[in-house]
Each structure stands twice: as C-alpha cells, then as structure tokens.
Amino acid sequence: MPSFHYRILVVDNDEQLRRMLTLVLSKAGYEVRTAKDGFDALAQMRQGVPELMITDLNMPNMSGFELLSVVRRRFPQIEVIVITGHFIGRGHPEGLLADALFDKGQFSPPQLLDTVQQLLAQSPVRASHARPDKAPVWIPRNGEYYVVTCTECLRSFSLPLGEPTDVAREATCVHCGSQVRFILEPKG
Numbered sequence: 001m002p003s004f005h006y007r008i009l010v011v012d013n014d015e016q017l018r019r020m021l022t023l024v025l026s027k028a029g030y031e032v033r034t035a036k037d038g039f040d041a042l043a044q045m046r047q048g049v050p051e052l053m054i055t056d057l058n059m060p061n062m063s064g065f066e067l068l069s070v071v072r073r074r075f076p077q078i079e080v081i082v083i084t085g086h087f088i089g090r091g092h093p094e095g096l097l098a099d100a101l102f103d104k105g106q107f108s109p110p111q112l113l114d115t116v117q118q119l120l121a122q123s124p125v126r127a128s129h130a131r132p133d134k135a136p137v138w139i140p141r142n143g144e145y146y147v148v149t150c151t152e153c154l155r156s157f158s159l160p161l162g163e164p165t166d167v168a169r170e171a172t173c174v175h176c177g178s179q180v181r182f183i184l185e186p187k188g
Contacts, residue, residue: 005031005176006120007048011041011055011067012083017104021054021083024109025116038062042070049075052120056104057084068097079119083107150180 008030010021018034025032033050035041037059053071057064064082071078082096085104100115147158150173157174170179 005029006052007031007033007050008116009033009035009041009044009050009053011035011038011053011059011064013037013056013059017056017083021112024112028113028116030116038064038067038070041067045075050078051123052079052081052116054081054083057082057086072097077123079123081112081115081119083112148180148182150176150178 008025010018010032012018013036022032022034033044035044039062055064055067080098081100082098083102083104088103099119148171159171170181173180
C-alpha cells in the first residue's frame with residue numbers, strides 16, 4: 001500500500017519563494033498546495049486541511065498575522081512554520097502563533113526539511129494510532145450515493161449507492177489508489 005503523503009500548504013505572495021518551497025517539499029515526498037495570501041489559503045483549506053502550513057506574515061488582502069489567528073482558532077492541529085522578512089535584525093517576537101520561524105533568506109532547504117519532519121513527527125493528527133480495517137461510510141440525504149473515507153490517506157470519495165448488504169465490500173480510493181474495505185448494513 002502507498003504510504004501517506006503529508007499535505008503542506010505554502011502561503012506567500014512571492015511567487016518565486018512558493019515555487020522554490022514547492023520544489024523542495026515535493027522532492028521530499030510531501031503533497032504541496034500553494035496560496036498567494038490568507039484568503040487564498042482559507043479557500044485552499046476548503047478542499048482539504050493540511051497537516052502543516054508554511055506562511056509569510058506580510059501579504060496583501062489578508063496578512064499572515066490574520067491568517068494565523070483564524071487557523072489557530074479553527075484548525076489548532078495544523079503545525080505552522082513562518083518564513084518572513086518582517087523581523088530580520090529585530091529578534092523574533094514572543095507570542096507569535098507559530099511552531100517555528102525562519103527569516104527569509106536565512107535558512108537552508110535541509111534546515112527547513114528537518115523542521116518540517118520534526119513538527120510532523122510530534123503532530124497529534126498523525127500519531128501512530130492503529131488504523132481501522134474498515135472505512136467509515138456516510139450516505140447523504142438524497143440517498144443516491146455514499147461517501148467512503150479511505151483508511152490510508154483519510155480522504156473521502158463517493159460511490160453509487162447500490163444495495164446495502166452486511167457483506168464487506170472493497171473500493172479503490174480515487175486519491176491514493178489504496179483498497180478500502182467497508183460494509184453497508186441494510187436498514188431495519
């Protein structure tokens with residue numbers, strides 16, 4: 001079975017930095033999405049909540065400071081690394097809502113990757129709990145399809161309803177290709 005790819009969201013209005021971070025993180029095996037500001041980042045999170053976010057602080061529209069206040073309230077499980085030029089020469093502030101901070105241009109890719117690995121290793125989201133052998137299933141109100149959550153990558157996908165039975169079924173996850181076992185129990 002394929003191993004889980006951690007999702008990382010890179011938020012910065014500097015397109016070159018987004019590309020460089022995407023390249024470094026992708027080569028290390030992470031799934032990377034990017035956003036150009038805080039509003040764009042929140043829109044990206046509607047498609048899937050990342051395990052780790054790397055963000056700048058000074059961005060147009062919604063700054064990294066505003067983004068961090070929303071993320072810490074709504075998604076406290078997300079590990080956050082700030083990469084900013086805001087504090088160069090002034091020292092890092094206390095109380096910044098981040099798990100790690102790098103000054104722009106003052107870190108190497110191996111330093112960043114080490115920090116990412118350390119933060120993800122200590123993250124409660126991906127603690128090494130045993131995964132269930134059967135996937136959770138829910139049926140939306142219209143009853144035309146059901147949604148299965150993959151036990152490997154933890155993403156959901158839909159399938160046509162069919163007849164409920166108490167026999168275990170299998171489906172292939174559309175996201176990671178893993179075989180997912182589930183049971184649809186008959187009503188009554």
